[in-house]
Amino acid sequence: MKIKVFSYNTLDTPIHHMSGLSKFICFLLLTFTVMFSYDIRVILCMLVFSLWVLRLSQIRFSQIRLMVIYVAVFLLTNFVISYLFAPEQGPEIYGAKHIITVLWGRYTITWEQLLYQGTKTMKYASVVPLGIIFMLTTNPSEFAAALAGVGLSYKVAYAVALTLRYFPDVQRDYNDISMAQQARGLDMSKKASLGSRFKNALLIIIPLIFSTLDRVESISNAMDLRGWGKNKKRTWYARRRFSRQDVAGIVISVLFFAAGILVSVFINHSRFFNPFQ
Amino acid sequence: MENKKLFHVSTKTIVATALGAAVFTLLFMFVKVPSPIPETSFQTAYGIAGFFGALFGPIAGGLIAFIGHAISDGVQYGSPWWSWVIASGISGFGFGLAYKYLKVEEGVFGWKDVLTFNIIQIIVNVIAWVVVAPVLDIVVYAEPVNLVFAQGAIAAVMNAVSVAVIGTLLLLAYSKTRTKAGSLSKEDEAKS
Numbered sequence: 425m426k427i428k429v430f431s432y433n434t435l436d437t438p439i440h441h442m443s444g445l446s447k448f449i450c451f452l453l454l455t456f457t458v459m460f461s462y463d464i465r466v467i468l469c470m471l472v473f474s475l476w477v478l479r480l481s482q483i484r485f486s487q488i489r490l491m492v493i494y495v496a497v498f499l500l501t502n503f504v505i506s507y508l509f510a511p512e513q514g515p516e517i518y519g520a521k522h523i524i525t526v527l528w529g530r531y532t533i534t535w536e537q538l539l540y541q542g543t544k545t546m547k548y549a550s551v552v553p554l555g556i557i558f559m560l561t562t563n564p565s566e567f568a569a570a571l572a573g574v575g576l577s578y579k580v581a582y583a584v585a586l587t588l589r590y591f592p593d594v595q596r597d598y599n600d601i602s603m604a605q606q607a608r609g610l611d612m613s614k615k616a617s618l619g620s621r622f623k624n625a626l627l628i629i630i631p632l633i634f635s636t637l638d639r640v641e642s643i644s645n646a647m648d649l650r651g652w653g654k655n656k657k658r659t660w661y662a663r664r665r666f667s668r669q670d671v672a673g674i675v676i677s678v679l680f681f682a683a684g685i686l687v688s689v690f691i692n693h694s695r696f697f698n699p700f701q
Numbered sequence: 702m703e704n705k706k707l708f709h710v711s712t713k714t715i716v717a718t719a720l721g722a723a724v725f726t727l728l729f730m731f732v733k734v735p736s737p738i739p740e741t742s743f744q745t746a747y748g749i750a751g752f753f754g755a756l757f758g759p760i761a762g763g764l765i766a767f768i769g770h771a772i773s774d775g776v777q778y779g780s781p782w783w784s785w786v787i788a789s790g791i792s793g794f795g796f797g798l799a800y801k802y803l804k805v806e807e808g809v810f811g812w813k814d815v816l817t818f819n820i821i822q823i824i825v826n827v828i829a830w831v832v833v834a835p836v837l838d839i840v841v842y843a844e845p846v847n848l849v850f851a852q853g854a855i856a857a858v859m860n861a862v863s864v865a866v867i868g869t870l871l872l873l874a875y876s877k878t879r880t881k882a883g884s885l886s887k888e889d890e891a892k893s
Contacts, residue, residue, distance in 0.1 A: 633871055
């Protein structure tokens with residue numbers, strides 16, 4: 425289980441030149457647009473745009489292969505079980521029923537259901553590139569500055585930064601403890617029964633938590649000694665100045681956001697795009 | 702002993718939040734048992750959120766579950782699934798409410814405390830997973846009602862079991878390592 429949380433590398437692309445703060449603002453605006461809208465045309469536009477930005481930021485497929493597999497499996501299971509649980513959800517939302525064929529009993533295939541499930545799948549899929557772009561092109565040190573920049577308390581932002589900083593350490597602790605316990609004869613393989621695997625997991629978690637609590641003690645003492653948290657505000661070493669790219673990115677995102685809302689209000693008169701009435 | 706303030710944030714709270722979230726992320730990604738219902742699994746990580754919540758309060762508990770869930774979603778799926786991340790945060794916050802009634806730091810965690818902790822966590826899990834998560838899924842993604850409530854009910858049961866077993870055992874183990882207040886007594890002066 426070797427996994428790097430953020431496989432960030434510095435590249436010379438317009439996306440990498442944007443500051444973490446403006447990328448975060450763009451991410452929030454675009455994600456909100458996708459979550460709000462239920463119009464497949466808006467969502468497809470967003471998907472195409474985010475895939476274009478993904479290309480622009482020169483992210484290689486090898487970096488995101490695992491995520492793509494996870495998302496694909498998720499989308500597929502979601503597609504199948506939402507049909508099994510509610511084959512009539514589409515007709516219910518759009519208030520019409522155009523049957524293509526009848527499978528068996530209440531399981532019919534309708535245009536409405538296809539549109540509903542297609543839209544939902546695209547909706548889930550189109551936030552994925554946005555998140556990937558934000559995470560893989562932002563220097564983790566800039567993360568905290570970005571969070572504090574959108575008005576979050578700097579203490580919370582600092583907690584996120586510390587999480588990213590200490591994740592590899594905790595992971596190493598976990599591996600060490602797991603090895604030590606296995607050396608003492610703990611069976612962690614798939615051969616052990618479910619109950620004993622659960623018990624064995626606990627035998628690793630307990631020492632892990634105790635070493636973590638020791639670490640909390642020493643880190644918080646070190647921070648207290650340096651006067652952390654004395655003032656209401658703090659500055660960030662990793663914060664960058666706004667550049668042309670930042671302004672462009674935010675303007676584009678605001679336009680998408682506004683367009684998404686306006687389409688819902690003036691064209692569809694609801695969050696849903698309904699071609700059936 | 703000072704009076705316990707539920708929402709007091711000290712340096713230690715922040716550091717505990719950060720490391721707790723790191724452990725949560727790790728367990729959330731690697732130490733889970735898949736359940737027969739799709740898209741849900743038995744997460745040992747919620748036991749950690751319950752433990753840290755009871756020890757450091759609702760702010761720590763809420764942030765641990767929120768940050769941990771958001772990061773592990775980001776790493777695995779590319780983007781956080783906000784509806785479930787928010788529900789996670791709410792459940793962690795709720796576990797932290799037990800902080801006010803417990804004295805684990807002072808080495809006290811008897812059967813009555815076990816009961817208090819578990820009653821609070823069960824109520825919170827039901828609110829987070831049977832109310833908040835499904836409602837957000839319906840509002841944002843128009844997911845089928847019966848599907849999300851079925852998933853929510855399973856998640857509530859499994860997370861409650863996770864907190865009940867792992868959270869309680871960790872709290873018991875931790876309270877044993879703490880010295881009770883007044884456990885030392887002055888030696889008889891006549892003896893010395």
